[in-house]
Amino acid sequence: MSRETTSFVYVNYIRSTREKVFEAITRPELARRYWGHENVSDWQVGSGWQHVRDNDERTVELVGEVVEIAPPSRLVMTWANASQADNSDAYSRVTFDIEDYNDMVKLTVSHDELEAGSGMAKGVSKGWPAVLSSLKSFLETGSGLDIINKS
Amino acid sequence: MQLNTCIIGFMTNATEPMDTDKVFKALGDPTRRRLLDLLAERNGQTLGQLCENLDMARQSATQHLGILEDANLISTVKRGREKLHFINPVPLHGVYVRWVQKFEQHRLALLHDLKQELEGD
CATH class of the missing domain: 1.10.10.10 (Winged helix-like DNA-binding domain superfamily/Winged helix DNA-binding domain)
Incomplete structure (x- = not known):
């Protein structure tokens, strides 16, 4: 593994509870309302997960494995394009850390082991701020931002 | 410190x-x-x-x-x-949505109306 990797660390403060944030990430019927996608898994360590677009085709866009799960405070999973599922080098790692912060929740999303300059690195650097803003809006106001093209 | x-x-x-x-x-x-x-x-x-x-x-x-x-x-x-x-960039995205995106949408809607008017729909 000599490839050069890059990381992103995103922090968002949300007026909500750790449980609600955790469920918003892991429960498909919630994730689709602000992400336009669902994260589908049985959420056991070692199980697979799929990132499924909430459209008629139900396209599986990302796949990976649940590495660590400790509701409602931590979730670690690997992450790759579904088209590169067989290439072990294509997998990056996403960590959700959810902490209480006074009357709010501090959500830290770390995306590590991304191949520097790759399409995935560019994509997630645009995607996460939008998804996290929409998540915040969803949990605080009941509706996400209209940021994900659902067509 | x-x-x-x-x-x-x-x-x-x-x-x-x-x-x-x-x-x-x-x-x-x-x-x-x-x-x-x-x-x-x-x-x-x-x-x-x-x-x-x-x-x-x-x-x-x-x-x-x-x-x-x-x-x-x-x-x-x-x-x-x-x-x-x-x-x-999460807070910047919030700024973008609130202070940029909605004005872009307004401008795009104006362009859309103009196009319809000029083309006579």
Whole structure:
């Protein structure tokens, strides 16, 4: 593994509870309302997960494995394009850390082991701020931002 | 020490942790914008790495980074003995949605109406 990797660390403060944030990430019927996608898994360590677009085709866009799960405070999973599922080098790692912060929740999303300059690195650097803003809006106001093209 | 002070200040002002005022104030300084540019070029740098590209003392840079972190425009992670700084564009996205996107939509709607009128639908 000599490839050069890059990381992103995103922090968002949300007026909500750790449980609600955790469920918003892991429960498909919630994730689709602000992400336009669902994260589908049985959420056991070692199980697979799929990132499924909430459209008629139900396209599986990302796949990976649940590495660590400790509701409602931590979730670690690997992450790759579904088209590169067989290439072990294509997998990056996403960590959700959810902490209480006074009357709010501090959500830290770390995306590590991304191949520097790759399409995935560019994509997630645009995607996460939008998804996290929409998540915040969803949990605080009941509706996400209209940021994900659902067509 | 400066960072600690900022973190305490941050906690006492926790009713508005993503205060838009803080975002705009943090952006209203060329050094801090330069720091964000440096992190956009290469994410996850240490204070020392950032200072190599700035003509200023570490202490001043630390103060600027504290203001950026207070506005949640950067996040920091300790890896071993190093403290790495990451650009955190989440608040900027909120600014974009509120102050840019909706005006773009208005403009696009005007263009759409103009096109319909000129083409006679």
